[in-house]
Amino acid sequence: AFNKDTCIVMSVGAPGYIFKTYNGGKTWGQKYWNPDPDIFLNSIDFWDNEKGIAVGDPCCGGFTVLVTNNQGETWSRIPIKNIPSPSEGEIQYASSNSCIAVSDSGLAWFVTGGTESRIFKTTDYGKTWKVFKTPVVNGAELSGIFSTTFYDSLTGIVAGGKYLKPSDTDNTFAITHDGGETWTQPDSMPPIGFCSCAIFPFTNDKNTILTAGLNGIAVTYNMGLTWKLLSNKSFNVIKFSDKDQFGWAAGNSGQIAKIIW
Incomplete structure (x- = not known):
């Protein structure tokens, strides 16, 4: 809106x-x-x-x-000649409207799953694209990256996992500090396992990250070094207001929750 x-x-x-x-x-x-x-x-x-x-x-x-x-x-x-070709079986996921992220000066990224877990990047409002690999799990049915977001033009995150094995915490999350070209994994993964959405909830704090998925909502205050489970209720998407005071989470069967920080 x-x-x-x-x-x-x-x-x-x-x-x-x-x-x-x-x-x-x-x-x-x-x-x-x-x-x-x-x-x-x-x-x-x-x-x-x-x-x-x-x-x-x-x-x-x-x-x-x-x-x-x-x-x-x-x-x-x-x-399509301006976009690197998809691999066979490489797709995107729509569960949280967050397989795309945009930033200043024409930057944007979209992420994939299925047979690959890659991130595609544009610096010119979508006219041309490059692609980079990430360490997020892929290959299994309904696996890969489900969500990406960027705090600024350099710092961003990707999150996902195995939708059909939501308690599996292996390789579900990664961080970039160079605009999406290289990715590293923190010391620990989100305790909820599969993540359908991940966000930076605060515009003045790049260390705090929220993830949401079938097993609940988790938060890290130190960019993934440690995590805390906030809720064990299932959610697909989470968004915070521009004023950083509260957010909303939504899930299946019309479930909506308000998060007050």
Whole structure:
């Protein structure tokens, strides 16, 4: 949402849709439509009030990357020749709208799972891309990176694991300090195992990180050296307000929780 009246929403699966409202959701206008049975959009984000990006699984030979320069009024697809080719069985995940992250000056990243756990990076608002490997687990069904976020242009995190084995804590989390080109793992992994979402909740603290997944919510105050379990309830996504005072977590069957710090 850009304000209380203007909002963009994206559908997951085929057909691919993006809608926009100007009146707080009373009416919606269709801004993008793709009837291809292979289209599968996963995440959407905006750099500012005009420039935005949406990403999806491989379709027509390459990953789907859509960009807009007019607040979502129109969308265009980046040519697949500008994006490194996906490996066979390499996909994205849509459970938390966080397989993409954006930062200042045209930076953005999207992450993958399945047969690979890689991160794709652009420095020019999506026009061209490079790809880098991460140590997050992959290869098993519904495994890989499910979420990424960046504190700034250099410091970022990826999180995921094995959705079908959510208690497995091996290789579920990694950190970068060079904008996503190289990745290291902290001394310990989040105790919840599989992570569907990971965030920096505070704009003035890059050491505090929250992860959410099927086994609950965990927090680290020292960039992964140690972790604390905050909740054992299942959640798919977690977001904090810009004012850093509270956040929201959402899960299956309409479950919503407010987090007050």
